[in-house]
Amino acid sequence: MSAVLKAPLVVEFPFTRSLGPVQSAFLTGLRERVVLGVRTGDGRTLVPPVEYDPVTAEELHDLVEVAPTGTVTTWAWNPAPRRGQPLTTPFAWVLVRLDGADTALLHALDAPGPAAVHTGMPVRIRWAGERTGAITDIACFEPYDGRRAEPAGHTGEFEAPVTGIVAAARLDYTYSPGRAQTAYINALSGRRTMGERCPSCRKVYVPPRGACPTCGVATSEQVEVGPRGTVTTFCIVNIKAKNLDIEVPYVYAHIALDGAGLALHGRIGGIPYDEVRMGLRVEPVWTDGARYPDHYRPTGEPDADYDTYKELL
Amino acid sequence: MSKEPVAVVGIGQTRHVAARRDVSLAGLVREAARRALRDAELTWADIDAVVIGKAPDFFEGVMMPELYLADALGAVGKPMLRVHTAGSVGGSTALVAANLVAARVHTTVLTLAFEKQSESNAMWGLSLPIPFQQPLLAGAGGFFAPHIRAYMRRSGAPETVGALVAYKDRRNALKNPYAHLHEHDITLDKVMASPMLWDPIRYSETCPSSDGACAMILTDRAGAARAPRPPAWMLGGAMRSEPTLFAGKDFVSPQAGQDCAADVYRQAGITDPRREIDGAEIYVPFSWYEPMWLENLGFAGEGEGWKLTEAGVTELDGDLPVNMSGGVLSTNPIGASGMIRFAEAALQVRGQAGEHQVDGARRVLGHAYGGGSQFFSMWLVGDRPPDS
């Protein structure tokens, strides 16, 4: 058996986030080198601030400034920073209770090594040179033995507040289609379409998934299907997708290859889009170097009778 | 021991719009929850547990929303669950909450579903570039359009039926202040003249992208007795699943949907849904799904659903009104859309639906589906408790 295919799959998207009043003030404050917390019903100051009281569930509005100096309440050494983390050299993840706050903020501490970090150590904010209204406006924390800073009493009113942020999300996967689809994909390179027959219901799955979802049993018997097939249903796509290099309009069809137990999906060509119909007999058209048929074209056979494919829509 | 009867005593929705830039996700869900509490005249302290649902994580990029939203929903120190069944999630979330009351695990449960499509990207979430696969299609419309064509072929429905549904739902939405689309100048001709996106689906026959949240307060018999306004009673509720793709799958009328409806009717003692049910809020993201689901839900025989639509039976003043609120075609915060169906059904039997109220609605169905017609969730609510 040949090796199972693998490939990197990167999933990333720049999500936008509306901040609401409290986070808007907090992030705008960072832009202005002001750290704001929020006062709860029981008189505590939460930093970072939250919109709703964790104890009473009441809405919180009372913003109060805290100091840019504080104390490490706990920490963990990060010997190998990854992409997107606050510092590129090894650093400590720290929880810092800023002076004037009752809760701690998670951030990075720039320190030469784990021996230089301890719970209870005094630190201060190192501001980023360029600030936009984001948590990264705090570049990191740094050890600080000087005088405790006094907050200036800011109440959270700013000119041109930040109301939204872009939160870029990225996930790095190693994707594998698995044993059954690897065999299917390898067969396609020889321009053959291989399915797998369920030992229980005898239906042929194309593409195969290694198991029959109806019977819940593994499949392994290899069955060649096609190359010809029948268009069982379709739509005419008139809108161009950003990430898809296909001219519109085009026909997206469900095609039941001869011998297959269900339809696969493909594009129909070689015929005007408005002449495609259910029951049209088609065959694959290959292009050099492509993994899949580029499209399917009419074979010229008479259309299939509806009863022969009505279970394969 | 019999189940505890479940009553809906509070309902709250946000005014659904294209983009709510003035609130965070927390602020959005809070608004719906507060309205539900106000409707029930209850406070956060009266809530024993919170059950929430949202669209798939890739859509919004928010993992573990139950963690982030606990403060906003007064859930600190209480059980909080998150339910996840793609587009049907709003319905199955309500059913999980209802089951907690029915099983006497909790007395009063807040259930809520939401989505900010403006900060999300469903098209992207549904079209990840999977290695070794041939990219052919983007988005949900192209996925569902071939199934609609299959329905048209199977039923012999005239091509105009889809437009009739869209025209009806958009007019119904004009009577619902919470609906997203308020197309005051809508005409049947305008629907028919809108561009074909995925033929046979026209632009005006597709749902919008909305920001919104919907919340309900569910409680037991004693809680219902204290409620300031008439409760809606759950007469039956069920969920069913099936694979997205399998040999023999009937996309036009999935078996899981038929089985789910049959279970709900059995629980509620319904033998003739067409005659015994006074209205339905059905998950119709593309107009043709109205006649398709009418058949799947047993309101019409196979191939007959479009006749109800064409004859005006599903109009607001028809014999079996469908999507009195304007439906998914007028409002679609995906994660919340199923719960909006359930809540709108409850509003009807409570007599609280305002301008889109169906006179004398005593039993109304709420329906949701999701994935590639993979998940189904439904409830039937009535104006009286199940054993009366």
Ligand SMILES: [Zn+2]
């Ligand atoms: Zn099988």
